Amino acid sequence: MTVTTQVVRSATHQIATELTTDTLLKLANREIGAIHVRGYYPADIAEKVAQKAINHQALGNYHKQHTSSVGRVYMPHIDTKWDADLTKKYHDAALPAIEDVRSMFHPYLSPMDRVRLELQELWPAGANLLRLRERACFVGAFRVFQPTTSEFYPHNDAIDQESDAPEIEGVLNQLVANIYLQVPDEGGNLQLWQREPTPEETKVILDVEGLEPDSVEAPVHEIHPEAGDLIIFSPRMLHAVTRGHGKHRVGAAAFIASKGSREPLLYWS
Numbered sequence: 001m002t003v004t005t006q007v008v009r010s011a012t013h014q015i016a017t018e019l020t021t022d023t024l025l026k027l028a029n030r031e032i033g034a035i036h037v038r039g040y041y042p043a044d045i046a047e048k049v050a051q052k053a054i055n056h057q058a059l060g061n062y063h064k065q066h067t068s069s070v071g072r073v074y075m076p077h078i079d080t081k082w083d084a085d086l087t088k089k090y091h092d093a094a095l096p097a098i099e100d101v102r103s104m105f106h107p108y109l110s111p112m113d114r115v116r117l118e119l120q121e122l123w124p125a126g127a128n129l130l131r132l133r134e135r136a137c138f139v140g141a142f143r144v145f146q147p148t149t150s151e152f153y154p155h156n157d158a159i160d161q162e163s164d165a166p167e168i169e170g171v172l173n174q175l176v177a178n179i180y181l182q183v184p185d186e187g188g189n190l191q192l193w194q195r196e197p198t199p200e201e202t203k204v205i206l207d208v209e210g211l212e213p214d215s216v217e218a219p220v221h222e223i224h225p226e227a228g229d230l231i232i233f234s235p236r237m238l239h240a241v242t243r244g245h246g247k248h249r250v251g252a253a254a255f256i257a258s259k260g261s262r263e264p265l266l267y268w269s
């Protein structure tokens, strides 16, 4: 009896090692904690592109107090800040930015494009680029964490806090796919909690985009990704990135909205 209970309880915290229809459906239903595919992309190509991201002319910083130490290449949707001009700027730049990110991997298929294709193939109703008020979104933002100084405090991400466009009606869950291009040997860990923030925590997160690490219990998972790994998890639940040492930590990220298995997944950055 005891054994059965333990198996059931730990299943929700399990980390799948393959990207399949089954693991995607389970993750979207929160029946598993994450999908971690090691060696999803060749590490040598990944690290070359990481250098291009670190030196990219479009490298800027996130805008909130606890995220401003982290760089990103091209504007992510969170930086539209409910502002009409910034939202127009984001959508106008979206397709050229996708094309530029793709060209950084030339002559190879980019890992972001590979994830997009596999989501389309594996999800029962396929997958598409998100459009908001019929305007295409960007997808494929690089995040650049500086050695020693950059970190993400415990936070969550939810598109309905950033947009009220009709296309996000019916979203049941949000996932995020991160492909790691370069990771310091020490630190740069992804921490995952298996719970959403409380209403009080949500207020703090919306304000400064992160909770004081001491104010939260220990995470359920702490993963040290390697260059070339793919990790998909549910960012509506609390997660954080610890400081790394020695070199930059560079990842490519796409959010993924799910409206259930009968509707296509929708992805953006």
Ligand SMILES: O=C(O)CCC(=O)C(=O)O
Pocket: 143, 152, 157, 176, 178, 189, 190, 235, 239, 240, 241, 251, 253
């Ligand atoms: O870089 C990571 O490991 C995860 C960063 C994060 O906060 C996210 O993807 O939402």
Ligand SMILES: [Fe+2]
Pocket: 155, 156, 157, 235, 239
């Ligand atoms: Fe996040």
